[in-house]
Amino acid sequence: MCIGVAKVGIGNNNIYNNNKSYYSTEKNNSTINPSSNEEIVLDSKSEGYIEWKDPSKKIKKCVLTGQNRISKDVKDISFLNKHGLLVKLNSNSLLNSSKNNSNNSNSDNNDNDINNANNQNEEVIREDYDDTFEVIKTKKQKQLEKNLMGKSGDLDYQDSPEIITSKKNKKKQTMKEDFKNNEVDIIVLDENVNSIKPSKKSKKKSILVQPEDEEVSLEVDQNEIFREYNLDENGEHIVTMSPGFKSPELDRIKSNLEKPLKESKPRKKKVKEEQEQPIVKQQKEKVSIITEKEVTEGVKSKIKKEKKDKLKNQINNTDDLNQVQSIGIEGLKSKKKRVKVDEYLNIIDVYKEWKATVLSKSSKDILTTKHKLPNKPIKMQSPSSNAIDGVLEKEHEWDSLVDSCNRMVFGNSSFRPLQQQVINSILHGRDTFVSLPTGGGKSLCFQIPSLVDSSGISIVLSPLLSLMQDQVHKLKLLGVPACSINSSNTPLQNRKTIEQLLDKDNCNISIVYVSPERLSQTEFLEVLNTLNNQGRIKRLIVDEAHCISEWGHDFRPAYRKISLFRENFPNVPIAAFTATAKPSVESDIKNELKLHNPVTIASSFLRTNLLYQIRSKSPDQSRSFADIADYIKMRQSRSCGIIYCATTNDCELLSQYLNEENIDSHFYHGSLKNSERVEIQKAWTNKSFKIIVTTLAFGMGIDVKDVRFIIHYTMPSSIEAYYQQTGRAGRDGLPSECILYYTSNDYFKISRIIQTQAQPSSSYFYSEEQELVAQKQQMTENKVELLDSINSFCRNDDVCRRVQLLDYFGEVSKPCKTNCDICISQTQYGHNNYTKSKLKQLKNDIQTSQDSIERVYTRNSYSTFKYNKKKSNKSRSYEDDDTN
Numbered sequence: 065m066c067i068g069v070a071k072v073g074i075g076n077n078n079i080y081n082n083n084k085s086y087y088s089t090e091k092n093n094s095t096i097n098p099s100s101n102e103e104i105v106l107d108s109k110s111e112g113y114i115e116w117k118d119p120s121k122k123i124k125k126c127v128l129t130g131q132n133r134i135s136k137d138v139k140d141i142s143f144l145n146k147h148g149l150l151v152k153l154n155s156n157s158l159l160n161s162s163k164n165n166s167n168n169s170n171s172d173n174n175d176n177d178i179n180n181a182n183n184q185n186e187e188v189i190r191e192d193y194d195d196t197f198e199v200i201k202t203k204k205q206k207q208l209e210k211n212l213m214g215k216s217g218d219l220d221y222q223d224s225p226e227i228i229t230s231k232k233n234k235k236k237q238t239m240k241e242d243f244k245n246n247e248v249d250i251i252v253l254d255e256n257v258n259s260i261k262p263s264k265k266s267k268k269k270s271i272l273v274q275p276e277d278e279e280v281s282l283e284v285d286q287n288e289i290f291r292e293y294n295l296d297e298n299g300e301h302i303v304t305m306s307p308g309f310k311s312p313e314l315d316r317i318k319s320n321l322e323k324p325l326k327e328s329k330p331r332k333k334k335v336k337e338e339q340e341q342p343i344v345k346q347q348k349e350k351v352s353i354i355t356e357k358e359v360t361e362g363v364k365s366k367i368k369k370e371k372k373d374k375l376k377n378q379i380n381n382t383d384d385l386n387q388v389q390s391i392g393i394e395g396l397k398s399k400k401k402r403v404k405v406d407e408y409l410n411i412i413d414v415y416k417e418w419k420a421t422v423l424s425k426s427s428k429d430i431l432t433t434k435h436k437l438p439n440k441p442i443k444m445q446s447p448s449s450n451a452i453d454g455v456l457e458k459e460h461e462w463d464s465l466v467d468s469c470n471r472m473v474f475g476n477s478s479f480r481p482l483q484q485q486v487i488n489s490i491l492h493g494r495d496t497f498v499s500l501p502t503g504g505g506k507s508l509c510f511q512i513p514s515l516v517d518s519s520g521i522s523i524v525l526s527p528l529l530s531l532m533q534d535q536v537h538k539l540k541l542l543g544v545p546a547c548s549i550n551s552s553n554t555p556l557q558n559r560k561t562i563e564q565l566l567d568k569d570n571c572n573i574s575i576v577y578v579s580p581e582r583l584s585q586t587e588f589l590e591v592l593n594t595l596n597n598q599g600r601i602k603r604l605i606v607d608e609a610h611c612i613s614e615w616g617h618d619f620r621p622a623y624r625k626i627s628l629f630r631e632n633f634p635n636v637p638i639a640a641f642t643a644t645a646k647p648s649v650e651s652d653i654k655n656e657l658k659l660h661n662p663v664t665i666a667s668s669f670l671r672t673n674l675l676y677q678i679r680s681k682s683p684d685q686s687r688s689f690a691d692i693a694d695y696i697k698m699r700q701s702r703s704c705g706i707i708y709c710a711t712t713n714d715c716e717l718l719s720q721y722l723n724e725e726n727i728d729s730h731f732y733h734g735s736l737k738n739s740e741r742v743e744i745q746k747a748w749t750n751k752s753f754k755i756i757v758t759t760l761a762f763g764m765g766i767d768v769k770d771v772r773f774i775i776h777y778t779m780p781s782s783i784e785a786y787y788q789q790t791g792r793a794g795r796d797g798l799p800s801e802c803i804l805y806y807t808s809n810d811y812f813k814i815s816r817i818i819q820t821q822a823q824p825s826s827s828y829f830y831s832e833e834q835e836l837v838a839q840k841q842q843m844t845e846n847k848v849e850l851l852d853s854i855n856s857f858c859r860n861d862d863v864c865r866r867v868q869l870l871d872y873f874g875e876v877s878k879p880c881k882t883n884c885d886i887c888i889s890q891t892q893y894g895h896n897n898y899t900k901s902k903l904k905q906l907k908n909d910i911q912t913s914q915d916s917i918e919r920v921y922t923r924n925s926y927s928t929f930k931y932n933k934k935k936s937n938k939s940r941s942y943e944d945d946d947t948n
């Protein structure tokens with residue numbers, strides 16, 4: 065039986081190996097079975113899991129370390145607390161203490177380890193980042209410290225009183241000494257202990273008991289842990305949720321909201337005396353997540369509800385109450401010595417009561433929300449189709465539930481720009497067109513409405529199997545009942561899912577992902593008909609909607625058939641999402657989907673954290689490979705990245721080259737088996753290796769936050785594709801680099817391939833669709849036009865890359881000044897020099913490419929044949945087509 069799971073990793077090995085066990089895992093899970101009263105150290109720097117096997121064995125002390133884990137592992141700490149473990153989180157003091165120790169000649173081996181760890185840290189900074197990054201890192205560090213001191217509004221940090229406590233602690237002591245001497249602010253939150261147990265050894269009065277009023281929040285934390293680590297409700301097994309898994313999330317939120325908070329029992333006087341200082345600390349920290357306004361309002365509502373008398377009994381006189389009101393949180397912090405413990409307790413009580421009132425109101429709302437949600441699209445009066453309707457900004461019945469979902473199910477502290485408006489528009493039942501930049505958080509915009517309005521089913525059309533699998537997997541981990549029907553499932557699995565969907569009374573699925581091809585299959589149409597007759601299709605979501613447009617870079621004929629859905633089910637609202645729609649594509653999407661008076665929600669395409677650079681590609685392959693390897697070694701030695709190549713052969717060769725250069729990489733392309741691709745993508749996502757060398761198909765929907773660089777070894781086929789693929793970088797908002805190796809040779813090659821596709825006999829691309837020849841020619845022309853655009857983009861040495869990119873999407877912007885090769889070269893070397901050298905290179909390129917065209921023409925029949933044969937097994941761009 066597993067009683068606890070903590071994410072741990074390797075970082076500062078053996079810091080505490082005296083009488084203590086050090087546990088860590090890097091990639092693999094491991095199990096520990098510590099002896100009773102053992103003191104253990106968990107280093108939580110990287111990924112991994114540790115399980116406690118025997119609940120009867122309480123671990124005496126557990127130290128959680130790891131600088132990067134602070135916000136994330138708050139849950140872990142709570143979980144450990146819940147199981148009576150002593151926890152100290154002191155990553156920052158580790159950093160400080162190790163710096164301190166570096167000058168200490170008496171430091172023993174363990175201290176050396178600390179120093180080494182720290183030095184390594186320093187090195188990482190130097191190797192990975194240039195000066196700009198270092199500044200950012202420093203700023204981040206400062207922010208972290210600020211948060212830890214409780215001055216910032218970041219809930220992740222504020223929610224963890226332990227962190228605040230440990231941070232307040234003596235920074236200059238080594239963790240080792242802290243640990244040995246117990247001179248640390250250790251927080252004891254033991255569910256079995258209702259009284260205070262000061263540590264005998266501790267020199268500080270810093271050991272706290274979990275107060276009863278902590279129960280509610282701990283319960284929430286525990287559930288979060290269970291959800292994150294896939295434990296069942298008792299925390300006993302690691303379970304895999306089936307598609308029909310009943311989501312505990314909404315129920316939990318609702319029941320938590322509905323559950324009246326327990327009246328706190330009066331604390332024993334003796335206990336208060338013993339623990340006066342720590343309680344003050346604990347209460348203060350708890351209070352610190354309450355705003356001053358909340359406390360004040362809480363007090364007011366208390367008075368209004370005629371509970372003033374009760375309060376008066378607890379507080380000596382009204383002056384004290386007034387004082388409490390006016391002091392506020394900051395005041396309480398600064399005046400903590402003058403404010404008595406009782407006063408804090410009163411504030412907590414008042415706050416609890418106020419919160420209970422608010423929450424009970426919310427729960428009422430929730431109960432009525434379902435009934436208020438529209439079953440049919442609301443007919444808006446003269447809605448403006450090109451602006452966000454005022455109605456989207458006003459208050460709605462579902463606001464509190466939407467907010468709870470965002471925070472408690474998806475774990476976000478707030479919404480990103482325009483997300484709420486999109487959600488409101490969808491919940492209003494309006495047809496909606498959404499264009500948000502790559503990484504802008506589009507998925508959340510349709511996932512939340514599907515959860516909030518779960519009286520029916522949201523059907524999500526997605527172009528790639530991998531995208532569907534990824535999203536369904538993530539949703540299931542969050543406890544959201546989602547499933548997919550596609551060719552990656554067995555027919556039996558698909559049938560079972562359909563049966564589940566049709567089971568009106570027992571179906572709890574709220575989101576179904578399907579491919580556009582599936583939408584026109586007779587069997588599935590019948591399913592849709594039945595669901596629609598039951599009034600259970602709530603909306604159709606078209607993800608990556610640009611695939612519907614012939615003008616778009618990823619045109620997918622099956623997307624055209626979505627309009628049949630509108631014809632068959634005219635009352636079901638449609639919401640279309642894309643990141644790459646220039647104006648012509650946008651109107652194409654709206655027309656093709658027959659959107660009715662759609663609300664259009666669009667934001668800038670700007671990605672400020674991305675640096676764009678075009679490098680000249682040498683005709684000598686080994687030189688280009690060497691250049692890439694050098695770049696990675698010099699600037700990105702520990703970063704995660706994607707390298708795009710045009711052919712499977714290039715992918716394999718480049719990956720092999722990098723591996724020979726000791727750069728850990730793997731290739732990924734359409735000639736691999738589906739299972740292999742899934743495995744490679746998973747391994748890359750889990751950081752088993754850092755660099756993936758892939759064909760151009762890999763991109764849409766890849767959501768790994770810390771991809772620091774994207775390299776195009778071959779130019780992409782359009783600016784949209786370029787924007788989409790570079791959009792995989794820097795999704796955490798940190799600076800990231802996008803480098804494209806350009807040679808006009810590649811342009812001519814791709815151009816040639818496009819022309820070849822236009823031949824009537826070349827039906828390998830969309831063989832199953834049997835497009836008409838005329839249509840193919842039209843498509844070819846479009847593709848050539850798209851290719852020309854990216855070609856011009858690469859060759860333009862005068863205009864800032866950002867300006868060019870945004871201009872393409874119909875936006876006007878100022879030059880980035882520092883974030884593209886053109887702006888940088890103009891400021892550093894002078895505009896003319898750079899252009900001259902580049903021109904020289906271009907001339908070389910043109911010469912080489914002309915030679916190469918000669919070769920292509922003479923070998924035309926052979927190369928075309930070879931290409932066709934290869935692609936008859938797997939198509940290049942749409943290798944994930946769901947045609948089964």
Ligand SMILES: Nc1ncnc2c1ncn2[C@@H]1O[C@H](COP(=O)(O)OP(=O)(O)OP(=O)(O)O)[C@@H](O)[C@H]1O
Pocket residue numbers: 476477478479480483500501502503504505506507508642643764765766767769791792795
């Ligand atoms: N409100 C939010 N707060 C914090 N993170 C968020 C929020 N909304 C979304 N995210 C995160 O942002 C990341 C990107 O979201 P998502 O994959 O939906 O982007 P997208 O708009 O679909 O991007 P792309 O078009 O490039 O695929 C995800 O990791 C998601 O969890």
